[in-house]
Amino acid sequence: MGPRAVSLACVLAIAVAGCGTGERADDAAAVAERFHAALGSGDGQAACAQLSAETASKLELQEQKPCEEAILTLELPKGGTVAVKRVEMRSAFAGLAEGGADFLDEGPDSWRISAAGCEPTAAEQPYECELEG
Amino acid sequence: MRRFLRENSLSIVFLVLFLAALSGQAIAGHAEINEQQVRHGDPEISLGRYVVSSDFGNGVLENWQSEYLQFALMILLTVWLLQKGSPESKELDQGGRETDEEQKVGEHAQRNSPKWAKVRGIRRMLYENSLVLVMGTIWLGSWFAQSVTGVVAYNSERLDHHMDTVGLWTYLGTGDFWDKTLQNWQSEFLAVGSMAILSVYLRQRGSPESKPVGAPHTATGVEG
Numbered sequence: 001m002g003p004r005a006v007s008l009a010c011v012l013a014i015a016v017a018g019c020g021t022g023e024r025a026d027d028a029a030a031v032a033e034r035f036h037a038a039l040g041s042g043d044g045q046a047a048c049a050q051l052s053a054e055t056a057s058k059l060e061l062q063e064q065k066p067c068e069e070a071i072l073t074l075e076l077p078k079g080g081t082v083a084v085k086r087v088e089m090r091s092a093f094a095g096l097a098e099g100g101a102d103f104l105d106e107g108p109d110s111w112r113i114s115a116a117g118c119e120p121t122a123a124e125q126p127y128e129c130e131l132e133g
Numbered sequence: 134m135r136r137f138l139r140e141n142s143l144s145i146v147f148l149v150l151f152l153a154a155l156s157g158q159a160i161a162g163h164a165e166i167n168e169q170q171v172r173h174g175d176p177e178i179s180l181g182r183y184v185v186s187s188d189f190g191n192g193v194l195e196n197w198q199s200e201y202l203q204f205a206l207m208i209l210l211t212v213w214l215l216q217k218g219s220p221e222s223k224e225l226d227q228g229g230r231e232t233d234e235e236q237k238v239g240e241h242a243q244r245n246s247p248k249w250a251k252v253r254g255i256r257r258m259l260y261e262n263s264l265v266l267v268m269g270t271i272w273l274g275s276w277f278a279q280s281v282t283g284v285v286a287y288n289s290e291r292l293d294h295h296m297d298t299v300g301l302w303t304y305l306g307t308g309d310f311w312d313k314t315l316q317n318w319q320s321e322f323l324a325v326g327s328m329a330i331l332s333v334y335l336r337q338r339g340s341p342e343s344k345p346v347g348a349p350h351t352a353t354g355v356e357g
Contacts, residue, residue: 054174088285089187090175091292103295108176115295126295133174 021087028111029082032094032102035113040079044068052105052112055133074130076100076117101127155193159184162192173293187285191313194279199317201272207325209265217353218333220344221325224354236261276314283310 031050038046048056048067056067063070077100084095092104092111103115117130138145159180166188167177183189212230216222234241238261242251249260259266284304291298304310328342333350336357337343343357 052174086288086292086298088292088298089289090170090178091289093292093298103292105173105175105293118295120297124296127297129295132295 025085025087025092028087028092028104029085029094031104031111031113032082032096033080035102035116036077036080036096039072039076042072044070044072047071050113051116051131052107052114052133055112055114055131058133059131071131074117076130103127103129158192159189162189187282187289190282191279191286194275194282195313195317198272198276198279199314199321201268201275202318203321203325205265205268205272208268215353216329216333218350219329219353220332220342220356221329222353227354279313280305280310283313 035047035050038044038050045068048071051059051067051071059070060067063073077096077098080096080098080100082094083097084093084101086093090106092106093101094104095101099119100116101118101120102113103118104111105114106112113131114133115127115129115131118127119129121128163178163180163183166183166186170177178186211222213228214222215225215228217225230236233239237243237246238250238257239253247260249256280301284299284301287304287307287309288298299307332343335343336346336348338346339357341356344352344355345357348355348357
């Protein structure tokens with residue numbers, strides 16, 4: 001493979017690594033805002049629709065009640081705007097301006113929240129989350 | 134056409150092997166990623182999506198950078214370093230950049246010598262070092278691309294574990310980056326070193342990478 005072709009491949013790799021992440025970050029942020037808006041209006045069903053299947057299932061198992069009831073009993077931010085959004089391949093982070101953060105995974109048709117109401121702990125340690133899948 | 138194929142068979146065969154191996158790597162890597170996806174309860178991704186991901190890119194580029202480093206170092210160091218008995222080495226009294234006459238440059242260039250071998254100044258200097266310069270540039274470029282794709286894959290893993298992401302500069306100091314880099318470097322250096330030594334004592338009839346079968350072990354810088 002000639003040097004020009006290899007150099008082009010390297011440039012393409014760099015481009016692809018960051019390609020499309022802006023739009024995908026906006027989509028992830030929209031899911032997080034929809035989730036917290038649903039909590040703010042007391043709509044448990046709409047809130048649960050933003051969760052990953054694994055997270056919703058784990059919540060129901062822990063609380064021993066349907067997701068739409070259990071989600072409203074948790075201490076999660078009600079409403080809010082995403083101030084920090086980040087996408088890395090199939091994972092995303094949404095930090096709320098009002099405090100707290102959510103982690104999202106890419107689902108079959110859109111982003112889904114895998115952890116919510118998260119706060120940082122020590123450096124190089126995972127966030128502590130009110131809701132976790 | 135037949136003549137073209139025969140006279141270029143080495144590069145053609147290796148290009149085909151490269152494309153076949155790259156395709157195989159894509160298929161195997163795609164299968165592995167989807168196993169992980171299913172294990173984490175996440176949806177599988179398509180092959181098309183995988184081959185433009187940082188996962189695949191990082192896997193490809195960490196190998197490319199080490200190959201080009203191997204060639205750049207081999208080409209450069211064999212100017213001065215010698216290995217008695219090896220066809221990979223110059224003869225023992227030939228260490229160094231050699232004379233203009235030996236290198237057929239300037240007034241010693243032949244009629245059909247490359248154009249920049251006949252001139253003086255910066256053009257000749259560039260051409261005299263063009264092999265190392267190009268190999269070295271590709272090495273640095275692919276190592277940089279490895280780091281860019283690597284930090285994305287690394288950060289994806291961190292987000293998956295509900296941790297903060299890191300910047301590129303921080304990533305360059307991580308075990309992940311240096312593990313991927315050095316695991317490739319060690320194998321490249323071992324391969325070159327092995328070749329230098331094994332070719333002293335072993336032979337492959339007909340290959341220019343080997344000494345002639347009947348050449349003594351002490352014969353240095355001869356080809357089969």
